[in-house]
Structures are given as C-alpha cells and as structure tokens.
Amino acid sequence: MDGMNTRDMRVPEPGAGPREGDGPDLDSLLARVARGDQGAFEQVYDRLAGPAYGLIRKVLRDPAQSEEVAQEVLLEVWRNASRFDPARGSATTWVLLIAHRRAIDRVRSASAEAQRDQKSAAAAISSPDEVADAVEANLDRERVRRCLSSLTDIQRESITLAYYGGYTYRQVAGLLNVALGTIKTRIRDGLIRMRDCMGVGW
C-alpha cells in the first residue's frame, strides 16, 4: 500500500535528524503544497497517511472514526500547509502533531468525556509489547520497543497511556495511582531518555 512504504517511515540514524533522505524532502514538498501543488500533496499523502492513520487508530481504535479523523487531518495539512515552519520542527512531526491533536480532540470531546468508562478504557492500555507485536517487526519498531523497555515501568506506562491512550497526565496519575507531580516528572524524564536512546536531535 502506498502509505506503508517502510523506507519513508524509517527512524533516522542517531544524529541524522528526522529529515528523509530519499526523493524530495518533505519540507520542500510541503512548501510546494502551500503553493497549491496537488501533485506534491499526493507525495506527502503517500509518505505520511500511513503514519497519521496508524497513530489516530492507535488512539481511537474504531476504524471508521479513525478514517474520518484521518481525512480531516490530511485536509488540514492541505489547507494549512502555508503555516508549516521548518524552523519549528520537521514536516513529519508537524503532520503527526496535527493527527495526534485531532485524535485527542475526539477522545476528549464533551460527549465522549461523559460516556467514557475509566475501567473499559484502562483495559485498552497499550503495553510496549503490544506496540511491537501488533505490527510486523522491523528495525524502526524494534528500536522504539527497545528504547521503551529501557524506561522504568512508571515512565513507560505514563508515556504510552498519555500518547497512545490519549489521557491527560491527571488521568494517567489516577490510572496509575501516582501523585500528579511524580507523573509530570516521569513523563518528562522518560521522554528525554527516549530521545537520547533513539538519537532524535534537531
């Protein structure tokens, strides 16, 4: 499938930064998209629809809803391409940030909030093993899995609950029965450790 070209989803080598080396880089593709170039948008779609859809589905689970949100997100990428600023982060991160926020918006909408049952939600927690096992093993996923498993339990659980589960850190504190201040610190320390482990630099 178009969106699943693993070459386009690879994790950069340590220190290499998040830019892709093959074909036109996403930053310049987005600059063309901002000028109304639909062909450039198709290339952006082919490289980032898979990551965006996968992330949204991870958070929302329901495929139909995920597809709907993915469509909104990709259309937002088209509409807002002129607002992308490469000085503030990579194109991939910009797109996936929009995807994550829209998925989170859906999770946290007033009605969803009211209906949400913490117990059933807690059962939906992603374990790092699940992250790795649910999908075909490859080097990128292996690296994320390895780095996640280098964290303390609380660091790992709070990061996966917040990012993949779509919980606020207050909700995470409640689910893990840990003090709020501790959760804030663990999330930050854990992410910094992930950053160093994966060699993400900008």
Added chain:
Amino acid sequence: MNLLRHDLHILTGAYALDALEHAEQERFEHHLQRCQPCSHEVRDLHETATQLALAVAEAPPPQLRERVLAAVARTRQLPPATDQRPVPKPRSVWLPRLAAAAAAVAAVVAIVLGVTQSATQSKLDRVQAREQAIAAVLNAPDVRIASHRTSVGGTATVVFSEVSHKMMVTTAGLPPLPASKVYQLWLIAPGNIRSAGLLPAPAGGRTAPVLAAGLAAGDRAGVTVEPAGGSRQPTTTPIIAIPLAG
C-alpha cells in the same frame, strides 16, 4: 516565580504528548513563547513523540486516498500567516484591541441593519431591539473582548460583560457547513454546559452577532458543529473555547 517557572518547565513532556488539559495547555503555550530552553526541549520531545507515532504506522483504507484528494481539489488553502507567532495564538491582550474590535462589531451591526432595512416594520423593530441590546453590552462598565482562532480556521470574537451577564459573538472565516450542520454556541463551565444559541449562516464569510445572556463567572464561550437545529448538549469537540474572565 522561580518555583512557578520550574513547575511549568516540568510540563514540557506532558505538553509534547498533548497530555495537558485545555487551560493548562494555553498557559504553557504562553510560557513557551518567552522560555527558549523550554521551546527547544519541546521541539526535541515532539520529534521523539513522532518516533512513537511512526512505530504504529498502519496502511489506511485504500478509499481514503481518493476521498482526500477529491476534497483537496475543492478546498481553498489558507494564506500564509503574516506574523511570526505560532498558530495557536497567545491569550488576547484585551484593552488595546477593544476599540478596533468594537468598531468591527459595529460595522457588522450596520451590515445587519442595512440588510434588514427593506424588511417589514416588525422585523425592523426586532432588529432595533437587538441593536439596543448589543449597545448595552458594548457600553457595560466591564466590557471585554477576546478574539481567538478556531481549530478549523477562522476566528471567533466575543464581547462580554460579567456585570450584565451577557456576551455577543461574531465569527469570520469559519469553514462553511453543509445544510445539515450548524455552528452552535455554548456557555461552558465544568459539569454545566448551556446552549447559547446557533450561529446564523455566514454572509461574506462572517456571522452576524449572536447575543446570549446567562453568562456566569468562570464560563468559557465554546462553539461546536451540531446537526441542523442544534443539540441540547454538545455532540462534537468544540472548535474553540474562550475563557470569559478578566
């Protein structure tokens, strides 16, 4: 102050994972603009979160591509932002913008009045009553104004007075909705969400002012997309939630 800053800095991680509540997120974004070490760290942690996202990439349904490309072909793009600020705008600076915004509201009122000049006398009476009600808000001793971007583009502007418990909302540049949908206005307090009316269909990209009473301390003004006719409680995520407090 140091303690507060330290406390805010700790939130870089939770912010990078979108794990802050709305008000806290706004506060943190405000802080980010003045804290360079924080914004460097956030940038790195966002890139780190990206790696977590890439690890769960999944092929989207094949029909999505066609649908998105078809939507793209009929969707106009936003012009580049002309200022250097990040897209989520900081909290409004109230007073300096008040005069300009009041003038903008007055202009909208004038358009509404102009449009209705040709209408029947009873309609005209209603419009005049509305105009007086709008003037009452504009002239309240504690009148304030807040203008924010919505998450779907465009801006919503609220003129409000806590003393008179009233607010007036106008919008510009919201994406048009199909006939089956409508923008609905809400007064939002924790555990207490009240409808504040429906936004009229936009004319020239703007919606005429909607006046709502019943504003209570601590409320936010929110807008959601609802089925035509509106809903009793919001059924979608607000595209904007503006704190109504000095």
